[in-house]
Amino acid sequence: MVTTLSPPRLLPSGDSAITVEFSRNIDDAANQRVLALDRSLAREQVLGVTEAVPTYRSLLVHYDPVQIDFDTLSKKLATLALLPVPPATNTRRWRIPVVYGGEHGIDLEDVARTLKTTPEDIVARHVKGDYRVAMIGFTPGWSYLSGLPAELQMPRRLNPRLLTPAGTISIGGVQAGVQCLAAPSGWHLLGRTAVRTYQLHRDPIFLLEPGDAVTFSVVDAKTFVEQDRAAEAGEIVAELMTS
Amino acid sequence: MSKLVISTIGPASSVQDSGRHGAQRYGLTQSGAMDALALAAANCLAGNALFAAAIEIGPFGAAFTAREGAVRVALTGASRNADISGRAAAIGTSMTLADGETLTLGFARGGSFSYLAIEGGIAGEPMFGSLAVNARAGLGSPYPRPLQAGDELPTAAASGMAERRIDLPAASADAPIRVVMGPQDDEFGDATRLFLDSEWKISATSDRMGYRLEGPVIHHLHGHNIVTDGTVNGSIQVPGNGQPIVLMADRGTSGGYPKIATVITSDFGRFAQIPAGKGFHFAAVNMAQAQAEARKFWKLLHALPDRVKPIENFDLNLEALHDANVAGAAVSAIDAGTWQTPSAAEALTQEP
Numbered sequence: 001m002v003t004t005l006s007p008p009r010l011l012p013s014g015d016s017a018i019t020v021e022f023s024r025n026i027d028d029a030a031n032q033r034v035l036a037l038d039r040s041l042a043r044e045q046v047l048g049v050t051e052a053v054p055t056y057r058s059l060l061v062h063y064d065p066v067q068i069d070f071d072t073l074s075k076k077l078a079t080l081a082l083l084p085v086p087p088a089t090n091t092r093r094w095r096i097p098v099v100y101g102g103e104h105g106i107d108l109e110d111v112a113r114t115l116k117t118t119p120e121d122i123v124a125r126h127v128k129g130d131y132r133v134a135m136i137g138f139t140p141g142w143s144y145l146s147g148l149p150a151e152l153q154m155p156r157r158l159n160p161r162l163l164t165p166a167g168t169i170s171i172g173g174v175q176a177g178v179q180c181l182a183a184p185s186g187w188h189l190l191g192r193t194a195v196r197t198y199q200l201h202r203d204p205i206f207l208l209e210p211g212d213a214v215t216f217s218v219v220d221a222k223t224f225v226e227q228d229r230a231a232e233a234g235e236i237v238a239e240l241m242t243s
Numbered sequence: 244m245s246k247l248v249i250s251t252i253g254p255a256s257s258v259q260d261s262g263r264h265g266a267q268r269y270g271l272t273q274s275g276a277m278d279a280l281a282l283a284a285a286n287c288l289a290g291n292a293l294f295a296a297a298i299e300i301g302p303f304g305a306a307f308t309a310r311e312g313a314v315r316v317a318l319t320g321a322s323r324n325a326d327i328s329g330r331a332a333a334i335g336t337s338m339t340l341a342d343g344e345t346l347t348l349g350f351a352r353g354g355s356f357s358y359l360a361i362e363g364g365i366a367g368e369p370m371f372g373s374l375a376v377n378a379r380a381g382l383g384s385p386y387p388r389p390l391q392a393g394d395e396l397p398t399a400a401a402s403g404m405a406e407r408r409i410d411l412p413a414a415s416a417d418a419p420i421r422v423v424m425g426p427q428d429d430e431f432g433d434a435t436r437l438f439l440d441s442e443w444k445i446s447a448t449s450d451r452m453g454y455r456l457e458g459p460v461i462h463h464l465h466g467h468n469i470v471t472d473g474t475v476n477g478s479i480q481v482p483g484n485g486q487p488i489v490l491m492a493d494r495g496t497s498g499g500y501p502k503i504a505t506v507i508t509s510d511f512g513r514f515a516q517i518p519a520g521k522g523f524h525f526a527a528v529n530m531a532q533a534q535a536e537a538r539k540f541w542k543l544l545h546a547l548p549d550r551v552k553p554i555e556n557f558d559l560n561l562e563a564l565h566d567a568n569v570a571g572a573a574v575s576a577i578d579a580g581t582w583q584t585p586s587a588a589e590a591l592t593q594e595p
Contacts, residue, residue, distance in 0.1 A: 011426035014505030015533035017475045019426045026470050038268075053267045053473040055497055060473025062267070065508070065534040066541045137471065137497030140270045140380045144471070181379070198269065200370065200381065206269040 005033070008058075008081045010074045015065050020077050021058040026174055028146055030057045031134045035211045036085040037077070046076055054210045055135045056144065093213040095239040096178060098169050098191040099224035100126075105169070105191035107157075114154055123218060125152050126169075126190060131176055131214040136206075141180030141198030143208050148176040160186030167192040167228075169216070178214070194227035195238040202234045215241075245312035245401070247361055249394040250345060253303025255451065257376035257389045258365060258396075259492075261294035266371055267496045273476065274375040274382075275492050277356050277451065278512035280544065281320035284409050285360035287547045288317030288337040290402070296367065296374040297360040298390065302351040302518075307359065309340035315362035315401035316340065319409070321354025321516060336408045336554060337362075339401050353416070354516040363399025377493060406554045409547065419526035420506055420514045422479065423533045427469065427501035431481070434461045438487070438503055442522045449519065451493040460485035463501060471499040477506030477514070491515065507533040509540035 011019040020037060023030035031054075038054045041061065048067030053060040063073055100123045101108040112119045129152070131145040148171055156172040161184060164170070168179040172187030179185065180197040197207045208214070217239075219227065227237040259282065262275025276282035276299055283293040291297075298307075304323070307316070317337040318325060325332040328344045334357070340346055351357060367374040367384030376383030386394055428435050438461055446455035456479075467483040474480070478490040480500040489506060490498070492515075506514050507528065517523055528536070 012423050012505070012530055013426045013473070013475050013502070014423050014477055015507050015530065015537045017473070019472060021426075021472070024470065051265050051267055053496060055470075055472045057470050058472045060475070062475070065537040069534055070530045135471070135497065136268060136270045137473075138270055138495045140266075142270050198271075198380075206266070210268065 005082050005084075007078060008033075010077060012070065013060060015070070017060055017062045018070065018073060018077060019058050019060050020081060022081075023057040026056045026134075026146070031132075031146055032085055033081065034059045036083075037081050038210065039086070040080045040083060041077075044076075044080065046073070048073070053137070055137065056146070091211065091213055092209070093215070093241040094208065095215050095217050095241055096169075096193050096195050097219040097223070097227060097237065097239075098126075098193050098216050099219055099221050100169075100191035102221070104221070104224065105189050107170075107188040108190050111152075111154070111171070111188050111190065115151070122152070122190065125149050126171070126176075127216050127218060129176065129215070131216075133208050133210050133212045133214060135210055136197075136208065139179075139181050139183045141196070141206060141208070142183065143178040143180075143197055143214075145176040145178065145214055146174075148174055152176075154188070156186040157188065160184055164189060165192060167194060167196075169193055178208070192224065193238075194224055194231045195236075196231050199231075199234070202236075207236065207238060244366075244397050245314050245342075245399065246310050247314050247316070247340075247396045247398055248308045248310050249390050249392055249396075250306035250308050251392050252305045252390050252394075253301050254389065255301030256303075256305060257299055257378075258296050258367070258383060258386070259299040259375045260296040260373055262375050262492065263371040263373045263377075263382075267473070270496050271371065271380060272377060272493055272496055274373070274377040274451075276358065276375075276512075277492055277515035278320055278358070280411070280512050280540075281356070281358045281516075282360075283544050283547055284335070284411060285317045285319040285358040287551050288319070288335075288407050288409055289315065289360035289362045290404065291360055291362065291364050293544060293547065295360065295364040297358050297365070298396075300348065300351075300357045300359060302355050304347070304349050306345050306347045307340070308345040309342055310395070312342050313401035313403075314340050314398060315404070316346065317360045317362075317407075318346075318348075318357060319360075320357035321351035323351055323357055324349035333408070335411070337406045339403075339406065351518075353518065355518060356516060361396065361398045362401060362404075366397040379493070407551050408554050409551050411550065412543070414513055417523075418513075419524040420517075421510050421528045421533065421536070422477075422504035422506055422525050423530060424504045424527050425502070426472075426505075428503050430463055430465060430469070430501040431461060431503050432464045434463075435503060437461060439525055439527055442524060443487075444522055445517055445519045447519045449491075451491055453488040453490050453494060454514075456487045456489065458486070461487060461503065467500055469499060469501050471497045474498050474502070475505060477508075477511050478502045479504045479506065489514070507536055509536040
């Protein structure tokens, strides 16, 4: 566990937001502190704070400068950030079904070639991983996961694709992703899931929360099609495990 | 129920309000009007709540027709030629379209976006408390996409209230766009001086997600990849080619390029209105100044109802029509001699 907590950097993002930066890198300990500050802030209900956006290494705190000024909020955040990191309560664990390779994961073979192994081994490594939602961003439901096994880490594609399919499961650098909507991406596409991390007119609209634990399971193409149909009708096809 | 029918409309026109708040942590961007002051002024004139949903009209012309009853509307923001079935109408006023009458608007002049508020608001189904269009996320009501000819907006029948005008403080057209430096200005060293000293232009390839800037190349000290962090309206990020992009209302909630500075809240709408190709400068202010301006801006927004005045004898009151041109540089809406129709090329460079 973290023994001494270094103070975060408090960076102005204009006159209505503060970036509380715990690290410049992708860093699991920093992400734990980001999520802890996010929880503390939610619990404290600081007047004037309107929303908080966790990322790998920082918490962006939006606020209303009519209600609280930069100096006052900075002091408050600095104090909260130095509290010991409380263990997350109610950690949820999701198992997300993935159809790997072929038309569903067009980069699987290339990734295997680059890492000098077989596609089956890449799938085994990906499924073996124990992931956590480090942040959600870019487009609705796009979940960035920490915990990618070291033997799957490789640089992003040189040429990002302008469009990758909804439900794409991909890896890039030290990150793994569960993508909801079709979007541009420079990551390597391993497969697809029928799970919608964002779906209007469903309760909940957003399935994953920052801090949730995630693992993957293998399904075949036929199962994917069935799950996709069920998910489209509003069913949550991810499995919620007790943790 | 009356309705306003979109007879013609150009790209980059959509229903917008103050946007969605509270779901950026799930990757859902705020959206909302590019120019909050103009939106609020239009709503004030129409007798609506300040940030009710209205039509944000992009740089091209548009026409709206009242059906199944009279519809009262109000027009603010970028100046344009406007007439209602032949009679001149002015920016910064409310106006009533009798059943079957059409409000015809020309190209935007000296700005990019105008706002047409409808008395009684726009009937729709809010998602996350907002009707604002966010086409990427499939959000927005009554249409989850930009407006198209033939769309119909159901609304309340016109109340028959006297028409009104609003006077907004004249913004100096050439005042610099003020920024607070950071959050990653330390990634740029001396290039921050170049950023602040140079003239910039907004590229014609800009849109509601981001305005691309044209000017000198801003070099990074340590390369252009940082680990993704959160963004705000007005974040000025600098990608690998050194040409900054100012993130606008439909921005992604996070981004992986260093952000040299952030446009201050009170100047964001004025920045959004700068036409493509027009030169402007940034100026750095400190946090205390920026927040004082933000509070002043909040007061201005909430005191807008005090600035609304009745127009007596609307059709005859030439002075009111002159005054009602809220953009200082706008030509009179009623003097045909000063009307200028922008060329197609000029209009294209104004497409956000």
